Amino acid sequence: MPTDSSFSTLSLPGDLPEPVVPRFFRAVREISCPEASALPLTAGLVAVFAGYTGHAEFVVGDRHFRVTPDTTVGELAQQAGRRADREITLGPWLTLRSGVDSLSAEYETDRYSPALIEGLLTDVRRVLGTSGPTTVAELGIRPLALAHVPAAAQAAPAAKVPPEGALEQAIAEVWSQVIELIAPEEIGRDDNFFALGGHSLAAIRAANRLSERYGVDLPKELISFAPTPREAAQAIAAAIEAGRPCQGFAPLAADAPVPHSEETPLPLAPAQEAIWLFEQWQPDTAAYHVPWAIELTGALEPDRLRRALEAVIERHAVLRTGIVAGDDGSPEAVVVPHAALPWAVHGLARGGAAGSETGLAAEALMARLISETFDLSRPPLLRADLLCLAPDHHVLLLTFHHLTLDGGSLEYLLRDLAMAYEGCELTPLPLQFQDVATWQRRAAGAERTAAARAYWRQELEGAPGPVALPGARERTSLPDHVGDSVGAVLDEAQTGAIRALARRLGVTPFAVLFTAFQVLLRRLTGQHDLVLGTAVTTRDHAECEGLIGPFFNTLPVRTHASEGTPFAEQARQSQERISAALAWKDIPFHTLWAGRGLDREPVYRMLFELSQPPRVPPPAGLEWNYRLLSPPAAKLDLIFSVTDHGSALEVQATYATDRYDRATAERVVSGYREVLAAACPDPLRDLLRRLWAEVLSVPAEQIHPSSDFFGLGGRSLDAVRLSSRLRRTLRVAVPAAQLFRAAGFDSLIDVIRHHATDLDALYRRASLALSAWDLPANERQALIERRDHV
Numbered sequence: 001m002p003t004d005s006s007f008s009t010l011s012l013p014g015d016l017p018e019p020v021v022p023r024f025f026r027a028v029r030e031i032s033c034p035e036a037s038a039l040p041l042t043a044g045l046v047a048v049f050a051g052y053t054g055h056a057e058f059v060v061g062d063r064h065f066r067v068t069p070d071t072t073v074g075e076l077a078q079q080a081g082r083r084a085d086r087e088i089t090l091g092p093w094l095t096l097r098s099g100v101d102s103l104s105a106e107y108e109t110d111r112y113s114p115a116l117i118e119g120l121l122t123d124v125r126r127v128l129g130t131s132g133p134t135t136v137a138e139l140g141i142r143p144l145a146l147a148h149v150p151a152a153a154q155a156a157p158a159a160k161v162p163p164e165g166a167l168e169q170a171i172a173e174v175w176s177q178v179i180e181l182i183a184p185e186e187i188g189r190d191d192n193f194f195a196l197g198g199h200s201l202a203a204i205r206a207a208n209r210l211s212e213r214y215g216v217d218l219p220k221e222l223i224s225f226a227p228t229p230r231e232a233a234q235a236i237a238a239a240i241e242a243g244r245p246c247q248g249f250a251p252l253a254a255d256a257p258v259p260h261s262e263e264t265p266l267p268l269a270p271a272q273e274a275i276w277l278f279e280q281w282q283p284d285t286a287a288y289h290v291p292w293a294i295e296l297t298g299a300l301e302p303d304r305l306r307r308a309l310e311a312v313i314e315r316h317a318v319l320r321t322g323i324v325a326g327d328d329g330s331p332e333a334v335v336v337p338h339a340a341l342p343w344a345v346h347g348l349a350r351g352g353a354a355g356s357e358t359g360l361a362a363e364a365l366m367a368r369l370i371s372e373t374f375d376l377s378r379p380p381l382l383r384a385d386l387l388c389l390a391p392d393h394h395v396l397l398l399t400f401h402h403l404t405l406d407g408g409s410l411e412y413l414l415r416d417l418a419m420a421y422e423g424c425e426l427t428p429l430p431l432q433f434q435d436v437a438t439w440q441r442r443a444a445g446a447e448r449t450a451a452a453r454a455y456w457r458q459e460l461e462g463a464p465g466p467v468a469l470p471g472a473r474e475r476t477s478l479p480d481h482v483g484d485s486v487g488a489v490l491d492e493a494q495t496g497a498i499r500a501l502a503r504r505l506g507v508t509p510f511a512v513l514f515t516a517f518q519v520l521l522r523r524l525t526g527q528h529d530l531v532l533g534t535a536v537t538t539r540d541h542a543e544c545e546g547l548i549g550p551f552f553n554t555l556p557v558r559t560h561a562s563e564g565t566p567f568a569e570q571a572r573q574s575q576e577r578i579s580a581a582l583a584w585k586d587i588p589f590h591t592l593w594a595g596r597g598l599d600r601e602p603v604y605r606m607l608f609e610l611s612q613p614p615r616v617p618p619p620a621g622l623e624w625n626y627r628l629l630s631p632p633a634a635k636l637d638l639i640f641s642v643t644d645h646g647s648a649l650e651v652q653a654t655y656a657t658d659r660y661d662r663a664t665a666e667r668v669v670s671g672y673r674e675v676l677a678a679a680c681p682d683p684l685r686d687l688l689r690r691l692w693a694e695v696l697s698v699p700a701e702q703i704h705p706s707s708d709f710f711g712l713g714g715r716s717l718d719a720v721r722l723s724s725r726l727r728r729t730l731r732v733a734v735p736a737a738q739l740f741r742a743a744g745f746d747s748l749i750d751v752i753r754h755h756a757t758d759l760d761a762l763y764r765r766a767s768l769a770l771s772a773w774d775l776p777a778n779e780r781q782a783l784i785e786r787r788d789h790v
């Protein structure tokens with residue numbers, strides 16, 4: 001056997017070299033292990049690795065192991081000594097732990113496959129269960145490359161493998177239902193849910209449906225830590241085998257929600273209660289108006305559209321609900337059998353008027369309409385205005401009060417509207433919003449509420465007052481909640497760079513975006529301990545699907561970072577603090593903070609939120625686009641919103657005009673873009689610059705956005721070589737002839753994006769190629785081909 005001088009730094013054969021691997025997520029796999037095993041974990045692991053690697057010598061701490069084929073496990077136990085190790089770490093990627101009756105491994109999912117870890121744990125368990133006289137040779141542990149890596153995989157990059165077994169196939173089926181626009185047969189067993197177009201709310205729906213299908217409680221974060229059908233199937237199988245709820249979430253009470261008579265007034269849902277209290281404090285404000293502008297093109301029938309809206313109102317009781325004071329003065333939700341739709345048609349088309357003039361008139365009209373207040377006791381708390389811009393061009397302005405819906409309601413609203421417009425009957429719902437909201441509130445219980453109060457008391461102890469931007473005006477009276485907004489769009493390149501950084505750091509894009517806002521605030525204010533609000537959905541249960549209603553909570557997130565703390569470290573801290581806060585999102589925060597009084601300082605005056613509009617097909621014969629408008633009001637001093645449109649991100653700062661000037665909001669938006677640009681460099685640009693430098697044999701520093709390929713000395717043969725490298729590295733086929741027409745650096749970036757079939761995959765491959773750049777070209781290419789699923 002060859003000699004190896006260090007066991008603690010030994011990498012599992014067949015995995016990616018340490019300097020190359022981007023650091024993504026860590027996972028834990030646990031299996032049962034006989035309690036009777038007297039063999040130390042160290043000895044068992046040495047025996048397994050001797051078989052895997054063929055090495056003869058290992059050093060673990062201060063112990064030196066010599067292994068031959070005739071070495072017995074009893075001799076290895078003697079070499080291990082009396083000290084019983086319960087945890088062994090192999091570099092930064094893998095840690096093994098032994099419990100009383102279990103064996104587990106915490107590992108980097110980007111370095112080790114679940115199958116490899118499963119095989120390792122199984123082999124170690126088998127060794128720990130053997131008797132002392134058994135030799136290493138008799139264990140029959142084969143070299144790892146032969147035991148766990150198919151020969152075909154060593155010779156060529158793996159093609160997409162379809163889901164295996166009924167469980168993985170069922171997962172693919174559920175994914176296609178919640179993501180849509182993708183068929184089950186298009187999903188491979190190693191495809192990433194989020195790379196396929198899934199988002200956080202869709203992930204929750206998938207977990208709910210799988211939980212219901214298999215009759216086992218699954219954590220709502222299932223898809224986050226098991227984002228492929230292979231990994232999700234293993235997690236579900238483990239939960240089924242264990243016969244208990246998965247660790248990391250609090251199950252609801254066993255009872256199910258029950259329908260209530262619409263004639264029975266019910267207490268407000270927690271989110272409604274918070275909004276109602278705000279309205280009592282500041283009446284006649286548009287701060288909680290939710291106006292959606294739906295642009296319709298095609299041969300629209302206005303009366304048909306109005307009837308479709310009336311059918312939607314009839315189906316969802318929350319749209320027929322008003323808020324009145326009960327006998328004791330507490331607010332109650334009262335549902336009326338029929339609520340007449342406030343409907344108005346506005347003809348804006350004028351003979352000879354330019355399209356730009358009509359558009360400006362429409363914007364001015366919508367700004368006025370969304371500011372008109374509601375009488376909360378008179379449902380429906382929505383208005384419909386149809387703006388006719390041309391015979392085949394309309395805008396449907398739907399202005400809701402936030403008491404009736406949240407951002408997640410839009411998908412169901414549009415789906416029902418499209419069905420009703422097409423003449424489909426909308427069947428009655430088995431449950432309504434108030435039924436589920438009442439159940440959620442009852443399920444939380446006094447014990448969990450007390451635990452939440454204790455958590456927030458500890459989390460916010462010693463917290464500073466709400467952060468204020470430079471130039472903030474002091475108020476001498478209550479806020480008037482008049483607001484304005486400033487926005488900008490982050491293009492495909494910056495959006496892709498943000499997603500790539502999130503993957504490299506092993507955090508969510510939300511954590512990266514939220515961290516950038518914190519970095520900006522620390523830079524502007526010098527305050528290192530920050531408490532910011534964030535809005536979170538409470539649509540965690542299958543019963544919420546299909547329902548319109550305000551399923552949300554707002555929570556504080558507290559982070560602290562000293563000057564000079566790297567962005568990556570701040571992002572990981574943000575992810576940790578966000579996850580900790582989300583564990584208590586089922587308990588309305590405003591009820592825990594009651595009693596502070598209106599004269600007391602609130603926990604936060606700034607809020608960060610991320611939303612993702614749904615993609616809902618329009619009715620037959622029509623096309624539509626929809627966007628959320630901003631009413632001239634502000635709930636807080638500053639709300640910083642990011643809207644994820646897929647290929648681009650839209651940012652918006654909504655500010656209270658009695659607190660800040662417009663110039664301050666503009667500095668916030670521009671500063672935010674600068675922070676992101678510095679923290680999230682564009683991997684595609686960096687890779688192309690290096691490819692040019694490699695092909696042209698020029699320093700990368702000489703290549704700029706305005707550089708010309710042929711101006712730097714490129715020839716026809718160089719263009720062919722560059723085309724080949726783009727195809728092999730990025731899986732993008734750019735003909736060499738096209739390089740002559742797009743010889744500029746920026747022009748070629750646009751061409752590459754145009755030819756890419758999946759922009760998200762394009763940026764992942766660019767990031768992987770950059771992480772492996774220091775390797776020889778042939779090794780770099782072999783790595784990329786091996787990770788063909790990226």
